[in-house]
Ligand code: C2E
């Protein structure tokens with residue numbers, strides 16, 4: 011600050027309060043200070059302003075005369091006042107210059123100054139004073155603040171990002187962890203978000219994520235924070251909790267607010283969410299996670315558990331979950347061998363006419379006989395989808411089911427048609443068309459006796475590719491049923507676009523239809539939709555007479571469920587036919603179809 015020191019050295023009588031130097035050199039230096047637009051003043055050791063430039067008055071938006079009647083501490087924001095007073099004292103004491111970024115209270119309203127303080131020895135008989143010079147760094151501070159904030163913000167939703175999570179967890183571990191204050195990390199994932207993105211488009215998907223972020227912010231208390239990990243995964247960091255029960259109350263609220271409809275492009279869209287909670291306190295007995303990734307991994311495991319338990323719920327991490335994950339890993343490992351050892355088999359569940367209970371068709375359902383333990387397809391199919399084995403398993407199931415149909419034909423057991431499930435991963439694989447054609451040709455059955463059950467999401471992942479594939483398979487004579495109908499989010503227009511033959515009403519609706527008018531309405535809407543479009547309606551999961559009668563009364567074409575028969579091994583199926591527990595019926599169900 012040479013110019014300022016120079017100026018003040020030439021300043022007039024120090025005791026006098028005023029504006030400019032009276033000697034020519036002083037005036038020149040003072041003019042230079044005025045031109046700088048910066049804050050320039052001389053104060054006594056208590057901070058009373060002795061001299062100030064007009065530019066200072068302009069900068070602070072105070073009348074110049076007012077400045078000369080006040081103390082510099084009065085124009086400093088309260089939060090900086092103590093530190094400036096201390097700097098003035100220190101500088102007066104040791105005469106060393108000081109520099110500090112301070113906030114001013116003046117008209118620039120909360121602006122920031124880079125303030126420098128220098129000691130000015132007094133003339134003989136006059137006390138020393140202090141020289142203050144500061145330039146306005148408000149814009150710079152604001153930019154810095156924004157950049158900083160942005161580095162921790164998710165640009166789409168405005169909640170925190172991954173770096174923010176890391177920082178928050180590290181802060182917790184540096185402080186509260188040692189004090190054993192409870193802390194929780196909750197990872198949440200929107201159920202079926204992909205469906206919304208696929209069917210409504212990414213713009214609506216983004217709008218939904220934004221709204222979810224806003225709802226989460228509103229739901230958690232201020233010292234608790236929200237961040238997005240990416241995709242549709244959000245993280246809540248819950249601090250200052252009394253207990254795990256308190257964390258759970260927050261999660262219940264989150265589940266509730268996310269369940270409220272979202273208004274997207276004029277329609278109400280509903281979603282649910284699955285949450286995994288990793289809670290840590292001395293009382294929980296769990297070993298404390300050591301890093302941010304540890305916390306997230308635990309919450310992630312719990313979240314997957316929540317999904318596996320049927321979604322729309324939360325689940326709390328426990329070491330037991332870790333054990334189960336190991337088991338899943340084991341399943342995955344043994345699956346490769348199982349394929350070679352022929353541990354997979356197909357069971358067949360009859361699909362019957364509701365009025366007579368006679369068998370029209372069967373659905374092939376995969377079973378894994380793992381050293382006497384039956385592993386359910388709900389467990390191993392997702393694993394096989396992940397590790398790619400589903401392509402082999404699926405192709406095998408097709409061959410095996412077609413061969414079985416041919417074998418029954420040869421025994422004089424005319425089962426109308428065979429339904430085989432096709433997973434999305436398998437369906438989208440380039441070799442799929444070939445594997446279907448080979449299975450039919452090798453078994454020597456007519457293609458119109460094979461029905462492929464495909465889910466809405468498999469169709470909607472790449473609708474154009476799905477359409478081409480279905481068309482070419484349809485040209486061979488195959489038929490398609492939409493499986494688990496009503497559980498996806500697809501727009502209904504695809505029902506016309508694809509060459510479909512049947513809708514399978516998801517068993518969740520069937521389960522509820524006797525008690526819930528709501529479920530009943532959905533079932534009857536699906537049945538009339540099928541009728542309008544000329545599709546065969548098949549209800550799955552029929553367990554009681556009441557359900558079967560209700561469905562028959564509403565015109566459901568075919569039913570399937572434990573009420574009629576479970577999935578049976580080929581031998582058990584043949585036995586049931588032989589002793590009259592099951593009877594083969596008509597098979598011309600597809601001729602019921604009215605062109606849509
Ligand atoms: P899905 O296609 O919805 O098959 C119907 C499921 O409902 C079967 O379960 C069946 O055993 C069960 N079920 C049948 N009747 C009733 C009933 O009255 N009540 C109840 N509660 N359940 C009933 P499963 O065999 O455990 O198969 C589960 C899922 O695994 C199937 O659901 C299907 O998505 C998949 N899956 C089975 N086999 C295959 C396959 O070969 N390939 C593929 N990609 N997926 C398969």
Ligand code: CA
Nearest residue numbers: 373431463493
């Ligand atoms: Ca099915």
Ligand code: CA
Nearest residue numbers: 493494514550
């Ligand atoms: Ca189904």
